[in-house]
Amino acid sequence: MPFVTVRITRDGVTTEQKAQVIAEITETLERVLNKRPDLTHIVIEEVDTDNWGYAGITTTQYRKQLAETQGQS
Structure with a gap:
């Protein structure tokens, strides 16, 4: 009996996408x-x-920094 755990960040993944992964x-x-x-x-x-x-930082902080960096380009 396989038991698989998939951990993802909670940010915009749809029910349909999760069903496809499963x-x-x-x-x-x-x-x-x-x-x-x-x-x-x-x-x-x-x-x-x-x-x-x-x-060393949260994903929230990382994404904020990334958005700021991309905004400067």
């Missing part, structure tokens, strides 16, 4: 590992960008 991961596990789709569990965890950080 379907395609399930199909991959069935095709590659011969896992039964009816026993495959996929969980999508959405994390607020204030709670996701890298390079």
Whole structure:
């Protein structure tokens, strides 16, 4: 029984996109590992960008800096 967790930032991902991710991961596990789709569990965890950080800053801060830099170009 595969259990897959996908973590993404919460910012504009649609219900349709999440459904596609679930379907395609399930199909991959069935095709590659011969896992039964009816026993495959996929969980999508959405994390607020204030709670996701890298390079010493939050994703919110990073995206703000990136937008400011791109605005100067």
